[in-house]
Amino acid sequence: MTLEHGQAGPRTDWNAWHDDYADPGSALSARLVVVRSEIRRALADHAASQTDHAASQSQPVTVLSACAGDGRDILGVLAEQDERLPGRVEVTLLETDRRNLDRAERFCRDTGLTGVRLLDRDAGLSNSYLDAAPADLVLFCGVFGNLTDADVRRSIESLPALCRPGATLIWTRSRRAPDLTPSIREWLTAAGFAELSFTAPPGVQGSVGANRFDGEPAAVPPNQRLFSFVR
Numbered sequence: 001m002t003l004e005h006g007q008a009g010p011r012t013d014w015n016a017w018h019d020d021y022a023d024p025g026s027a028l029s030a031r032l033v034v035v036r037s038e039i040r041r042a043l044a045d046h047a048a049s050q051t052d053h054a055a056s057q058s059q060p061v062t063v064l065s066a067c068a069g070d071g072r073d074i075l076g077v078l079a080e081q082d083e084r085l086p087g088r089v090e091v092t093l094l095e096t097d098r099r100n101l102d103r104a105e106r107f108c109r110d111t112g113l114t115g116v117r118l119l120d121r122d123a124g125l126s127n128s129y130l131d132a133a134p135a136d137l138v139l140f141c142g143v144f145g146n147l148t149d150a151d152v153r154r155s156i157e158s159l160p161a162l163c164r165p166g167a168t169l170i171w172t173r174s175r176r177a178p179d180l181t182p183s184i185r186e187w188l189t190a191a192g193f194a195e196l197s198f199t200a201p202p203g204v205q206g207s208v209g210a211n212r213f214d215g216e217p218a219a220v221p222p223n224q225r226l227f228s229f230v231r
């Protein structure tokens, strides 16, 4: 799963990283089940609140995924065409591996999904979000485990700029020792994110969090480095 890139040190092959999804018994597949279920719940909640507020019915629900991979979490849910989901959803995926974007593009074509922007952009740069944020649903899945602790914290402190009021954030993090998730949950609370759920089954290292943004909205700061992958 890892490749050597000259002097740059070991780097993960992020295309091959997705191979574990092919095994329904893998930890990654188990994680996907939880992430999709949180996505369904968030989208259904947004659809219900739109019904409550007739004035906002014409507004699409917006989804932003940082380091989206091939986007199978959000795209897989939208392809289900569940009538409880919002009628209009606009999705932006930020991803730097062209092979993953190509797979997402193929999936959209094969399933007839529209309203999906596939952007070959560095999600660690604030400028990448200038025309993509704030969103109603923000996905940071498979991100925090690839950053230094300081970058995880900096990213969390930047999340208010990516979220509309009441937005749902879904994130994942391994709990391998030393487990950073207690700190992540505290940093999220401090940044204005109320915890909706934290799924961390005994016996597995993965965890999935869902939080609602109740804090003060913020503008995307220009020209900031939010994080860099270290793997």
Ligand SMILES: C[S@@+](CC[C@H](N)C(=O)[O-])C[C@H]1O[C@@H](n2cnc3c(N)ncnc32)[C@H](O)[C@@H]1O
Residues within 6 Å of the ligand: 014, 015, 017, 066, 067, 068, 069, 070, 071, 072, 094, 095, 096, 097, 100, 121, 122, 123, 124, 141, 142, 143, 228, 229
């Ligand atoms: C662990 S995978 C997670 C993929 C997807 N979110 C998921 O959970 O299935 C991390 C992804 O981030 C992408 N990536 C790495 N650095 C990135 C960056 N600076 N900006 C955008 N994408 C990046 C990789 O190509 C890879 O597809």
